[in-house]
Amino acid sequence: MIKDIDRSIPDFLSSPKFRVHRHLLLQLTLICISSSVFADLSGEVLATRERLYCFIGFYLVLNLDVYCNLYLLAPRFLMRDRISSYILSVVGMILFAILIISVLQSSFYNLYQTDPVYNRYIVLNLVSSMISIGLLTFGSSTLLLIKYWIEYNQRVDELASSTLQSELKFLKKQINPHFLFNMLNNANVLLRKNPKEASRVLFRLKDLLRYQINDSTKEKVSLNSEIQFLSDFLNLEKVRRDNFEYLIMKEGKMEQFWLPPLLFIPFVENAVKHNPDTENKSFVYLSFEVTDDRLIFRCQNSKPAIAPERAEVGGLGLKNIKRRLELLFPGNHSLEIQEDEKTYTVNLHLIL
Structure with a gap:
């Protein structure tokens, strides 16, 4: 009123x-x-x-x-x-x-x-x-x-709203081509190693691209859809790498949470990209915890014995990811990155 x-x-x-x-x-x-x-x-x-x-x-x-x-x-x-x-x-x-x-x-x-x-x-x-x-x-x-x-x-x-929407669209367009390139590269590797698995990958890639093309254009998507998208992405990586495992943990009422699309894929993609050890066991663990209007996202991945240079996150750079969070959740988010000898962890808190 x-x-x-x-x-x-x-x-x-x-x-x-x-x-x-x-x-x-x-x-x-x-x-x-x-x-x-x-x-x-x-x-x-x-x-x-x-x-x-x-x-x-x-x-x-x-x-x-x-x-x-x-x-x-x-x-x-x-x-x-x-x-x-x-x-x-x-x-x-x-x-x-x-x-x-x-x-x-x-x-x-x-x-x-x-x-x-x-x-x-x-x-x-x-x-x-x-x-x-x-x-x-x-x-x-x-x-x-x-x-x-x-x-x-x-x-x-x-003007601010127009600039905001233009900037968000620009950041999203930066994510999409890079992600698609990675997916096609994975499928290309599997075509040489295991054609049957490559067929499964391409089928799953179809679902991923459908999400990229259709759902990513929406202003908001359900948290469950975003988690399924991440699961498909990690499953694709598991097919490609024998010693790779992933786990997605969920706590709370996921179906009640709606948020901008492609919010977590830069962190997950980064966890896979900078964890290329195919000889030893490697992992990516994701957790989503929903309480009231808060969401706690955690992404932890193992580090290889010889870690590659971590100059960028998901091909975008940490600055771009932080900028997108500032645009989408001004004053309602916190991002913390922890690193030790064996793991690399991202903690993201959101208030919707």
């Missing part, structure tokens, strides 16, 4: 579809202010023809003042940071408006009153009119500044 109200106020002040409504509200305000001319010194309401003429004149002067400020003075001076010129122009306009009002009121009251009390009432009315016009003018300028500020922030948000 509060969020709807918060959105409706900026929309009303800035959206073109509420332009007529804004002007109607302004006219209603001016009518209410101008109606003060019908009040007599004693507090009684006098709806005479003379006061009606004064009401019309006062109403037209207020309109001239407000719209001249909104469409002439404020855009020309205030919005261009020419504050001194703006203040002088507004003061001059207010004095001109008071001059017109004083002529109207003098003519109006002289029609039927010559009492000094009423003369003082005219002076009081002029002072009141000056304050009202000043507040109305600067109030309209304040609303105009708020409108410009809202529109500016909306443009900034749209």
